[in-house]
Amino acid sequence: MSDKTPEISFVTTCKGRLEHLKQTLPQLAAFDGCEVVVVDFDCPDGTRHHVRANFPAVEVVEIDERPLFNASQARNAGAARARGAKLVFVDADIVLAPEFVDMVAQIPAGRYAEFDFRNDVRGTCVIDRTAFDEVAGYDEVMQGYCGEDVDLYHRLHLMGYQRHVLPQAGIARVIEHSNDERVANYGVGRKLSFAKGKLYREIKSLLMRFEMKADIDIRFRRELWKRVDDLFRSKDVFSDGAFIEIPLPKIESPPFIANCSFERSLRFTVKVDLS
Structure with missing residues (x-):
C-alpha cells in the first residue's frame, strides 16, 4: 500500500466470479495513482489468494462464512x-x-455518476466519499438481487446530490452471462428477489419523504424487510393479492381549532406474476 492518499478508490466484489475478475481486475490495477480494493465475500474460488499472488498492490478484504451474497455488505466493507x-x-x-x-x-x-445505457451496468458508479458517508452507504438490510444500487441513488438524490450520466465509452466490455449465473449466490430467483426489493424501496422512499431524511432507523428497516419477506412467502401474493400496511405518525390538530386527530397509514396491495 502506498502512503500517498489516492484520489480514486475502485471497489469490486467477488463471490463465485473469479473467472470474471481475472478479466476485469488487470485494467483496474493499471489505472495510475488509483487504489483498488477487492472484497472476497466468502468466495469459493480462492479470490483472495489469486489477487495477492498476482496483484500485490491491490487491497483485499476478506469476509468469511457467508453462504449467501449480500452486495450491500460487500460494497460497504470495501x-x-x-x-x-x-x-x-x-x-x-x-x-x-x-x-x-x-x-x-x-x-x-456535488454529483454522483452512473451508467444508464443498459440495466446490468447501473451498479457501476462514482460517489464522493463525503456523500457516501452522509447517506450511510448501501442498505445492508436488503438481501438478494433487489436494487440496492437504485436505493442508494435515491437517497443521494434526497440529500440534494444530482445525477451525472457517464459516457457509454467508459465501459470497454461487459462480460455476458446468464441471469441464473447472476443470482446463483443469492438463494432466491431474480424476478421474485427484485419484486421484494422494489416493494421495500417504495415503502422506504415514501417514509423518507415524510420524515425528510435519507436514512431510517436500522431496527425499523430490519422489521420492514422481514414483513416484506413474509408477504412474499404468502400464497395470496401469487393469486388474489396480499397487502402490507405501515402506520404513519398521527396528526393532532391544534386545540384552539378542534379536538381531533388523524390516523394515517401506507397500504400496498401486491400481486405477483412470475410467468
Missing part, C-alpha cells in the same frame, strides 16, 4: 477499507475503458 476521496463501485463483470479515470475527472462537483 468502502470502509478504501482511502480515496472518490469511490468507484464496479462489478466484477465490467471491463472499464482505459480513459475511464479521465471521465471521472469531468464529473461536476
